Amino acid sequence: MKILVSEPIAEKGLEKLVQEGATVDLKTSLTRQELLKIIGEYDALIVRSNTKVNEELYQKATQLKVVGRAGNGVDNIDMDGATKRGIIVVNTPDSNSVSACELTIGLLLATCRNIPQHHIRLKGKVWDRSGLKGMELLDKTVGIVGLGRIGSLVATRLKSFGMKIVAYDPYISDSRFQHVGVEKKEKLEDLMRVCDILTVHTPKTEETYGMIGKEQLAVAKKGLTVINCARAGIVNEVALIEALKTKIVARVGIDVPEGEPEPISPLLEYDNVIVTPHAGADTKEAQDNVGVTIAQEVISALRGEMVPNAVNLPTLHTQELAAVKNYLKLGETMGKLYYQLEKEAVEKVEITYRGEVAAMETSVISLAILKGLFEPVLKEKVNYVNASVVAKSRGVVVTESKESEVDSYLTLITVKVISKGKEFTISGTVFGKDDLRIVEINGYEFDVIPMPYMLIAENMDKPGVVGQMGTLLGVAKVNIATMQLGRKLTDNRAMMVLTVDSEVSKETLEFVGGVDGILRVRFVKL
Ligand SMILES: NC(=O)C1=CN([C@@H]2O[C@H](COP(=O)(O)OP(=O)(O)OC[C@H]3O[C@@H](n4cnc5c(N)ncnc54)[C@H](O)[C@@H]3O)[C@@H](O)[C@H]2O)C=CC1
Numbered sequence: 137m138k139i140l141v142s143e144p145i146a147e148k149g150l151e152k153l154v155q156e157g158a159t160v161d162l163k164t165s166l167t168r169q170e171l172l173k174i175i176g177e178y179d180a181l182i183v184r185s186n187t188k189v190n191e192e193l194y195q196k197a198t199q200l201k202v203v204g205r206a207g208n209g210v211d212n213i214d215m216d217g218a219t220k221r222g223i224i225v226v227n228t229p230d231s232n233s234v235s236a237c238e239l240t241i242g243l244l245l246a247t248c249r250n251i252p253q254h255h256i257r258l259k260g261k262v263w264d265r266s267g268l269k270g271m272e273l274l275d276k277t278v279g280i281v282g283l284g285r286i287g288s289l290v291a292t293r294l295k296s297f298g299m300k301i302v303a304y305d306p307y308i309s310d311s312r313f314q315h316v317g318v319e320k321k322e323k324l325e326d327l328m329r330v331c332d333i334l335t336v337h338t339p340k341t342e343e344t345y346g347m348i349g350k351e352q353l354a355v356a357k358k359g360l361t362v363i364n365c366a367r368a369g370i371v372n373e374v375a376l377i378e379a380l381k382t383k384i385v386a387r388v389g390i391d392v393p394e395g396e397p398e399p400i401s402p403l404l405e406y407d408n409v410i411v412t413p414h415a416g417a418d419t420k421e422a423q424d425n426v427g428v429t430i431a432q433e434v435i436s437a438l439r440g441e442m443v444p445n446a447v448n449l450p451t452l453h454t455q456e457l458a459a460v461k462n463y464l465k466l467g468e469t470m471g472k473l474y475y476q477l478e479k480e481a482v483e484k485v486e487i488t489y490r491g492e493v494a495a496m497e498t499s500v501i502s503l504a505i506l507k508g509l510f511e512p513v514l515k516e517k518v519n520y521v522n523a524s525v526v527a528k529s530r531g532v533v534v535t536e537s538k539e540s541e542v543d544s545y546l547t548l549i550t551v552k553v554i555s556k557g558k559e560f561t562i563s564g565t566v567f568g569k570d571d572l573r574i575v576e577i578n579g580y581e582f583d584v585i586p587m588p589y590m591l592i593a594e595n596m597d598k599p600g601v602v603g604q605m606g607t608l609l610g611v612a613k614v615n616i617a618t619m620q621l622g623r624k625l626t627d628n629r630a631m632m633v634l635t636v637d638s639e640v641s642k643e644t645l646e647f648v649g650g651v652d653g654i655l656r657v658r659f660v661k662l
């Protein structure tokens with residue numbers, strides 16, 4: 137595991153990566169050309185907000201499997217490009233929210249009380265309070281745009297200043313507004329009309345970029361204070377400067393000016409504008425949190441495990457992930473069996489979840505099944521991120537259905553693979569906490585614990601076949617660990633599933649296949 141860390145992360149995070157056996161190169165002052173030159177050597181890249189992870193980089197990053205964003209915003213990462221290539225993008229969305237919130241409050245107070253301006257005068261040995269009258273927060277209205285993690289933390293803290301809080305966020309439920317204790321505004325303009333202080337906490341997306349512009353500022357109360365601790369451009373800087381000139385906006389506090397990391401924003405020229413150099417997450421606590429979390433996530437992702445904060449995968453919280461973990465293993469195992477038993481190209485995959493599993497986040501289990509299905513033919517080129525893209529690109533139709541009830545088991549997954557009119561089915565369950573079982577293949581019933589090496593044979597249901605097979609394997613020094621037989625009395629056929637302790641050579645397989653009554657036999661590796 138070779139990992140490049142292109143921006144500073146906490147020592148604890150670097151230590152964690154090394155403890156987990158990774159080779160880590162911390163290179164935080166590479167030029168773009170230098171980065172592009174060496175990125176081809178690495179399995180993972182860890183960045184913060186300054187490294188642009190885009191098509192140009194992906195084209196050179198031939199070994200790249202994981203991009204770790206040591207922080208929250210992923211606007212510097214081309215997500216489609218990553219997904220297309222099966223590169224998993226992970227971030228640490230909860231690890232620096234408190235720090236970003238606290239800087240927001242800090243900028244808000246500093247802006248409303250002109251703290252930096254006072255400080256600069258006094259540092260210059262000038263004792264002069266004139267022209268810097270501040271504004272109290274008590275009884276003022278703050279308008280929050282984006283009531284997510286950071287917006288909610290800001291709301292909770294500002295309540296203790298006796299402020300009235302209104303918020304605009306069309307993507308969250310009314311109950312969330314009630315839970316945070318904030319008045320909901322249906323339209324952004326309604327919020328702009330009533331607030332004394334505006335603070336934005338949305339991600340930077342096509343929709344939010346420039347969302348606070350000329351029109352929105354035109355309806356604002358005169359003397360508005362604007363705080364932006366999210367991303368440059370969510371508040372349009374040209375419109376903001378115009379509003380500063382016309383005194384619609386009285387004060388501005390910004391953590392991320394346009395043009396970062398170059399200090400080129402024209403806002404820097406204004407005395408009533410306070411700017412910090414994207415310092416929202418720069419606390420010891422946040423960086424320790426972020427560093428350790430990203431290290432864990434990148435390692436898990438490199439090991440092919442499902443990660444809670446994978447940005448280009450279905451969202452899973454840690455608890456949900458713990459609940460589906462064994463089903464992911466089961467699904468992948470079931471998927472892996474198909475191409476080792478059958479040779480027909482897959483046309484359709486029908487997945488049925490029954491019983492307990494039907495109540496879980498099954499979309500990730502379906503990804504695990506597809507990953508397992510295509511792995512024997514595509515090797516490491518398929519993973520959780522691109523499994524459904526791979527299925528689509530191969531013209532495979534995937535359907536998912538759920539039934540709450542199931543006979544005989546508490547929980548059951550059945551995968552039906554359809555190819556050229558033929559159907560292959562396999563079912564599996566989880567007993568207790570983590571006891572995985574394959575319980576059906578093509579209508580034959582078993583109770584098999586999947587093992588790394590297995591022999592699966594279809595045979596005539598007649599005396600002597602099993603014995604001869606055992607003898608031949610013994611001669612070839614292949615130790616049989618377990619053996620199970622499933623039979624269909626209707627057609628005199630049976631299926632044998634053996635778990636064995638070692639690989640079975642081609643020659644042995646041919647001998648076994650030649651036994652009278654064996655219809656076909658396959659060696660399966662899981
Ligand atoms: N300055 C800094 O160092 C830091 C900045 N950030 C930035 O803070 C911002 C917010 O982060 P979180 O609260 O963690 O994100 P979040 O995802 O928890 O919340 C964002 C909220 O914005 C809402 N939203 C999306 N589009 C919207 C629209 N068009 N109008 C109104 N609301 C909209 C979403 O529904 C969501 O509730 C992000 O831009 C992030 O990159 C985060 C950490 C540190």
Ligand SMILES: O=C(O)C(=O)COP(=O)(O)O
Pocket residue numbers: 184185186206207208209210232414416417418
């Ligand atoms: O986590 C975020 O979204 C941030 O904005 C923090 O950025 P940084 O890691 O300090 O470059």
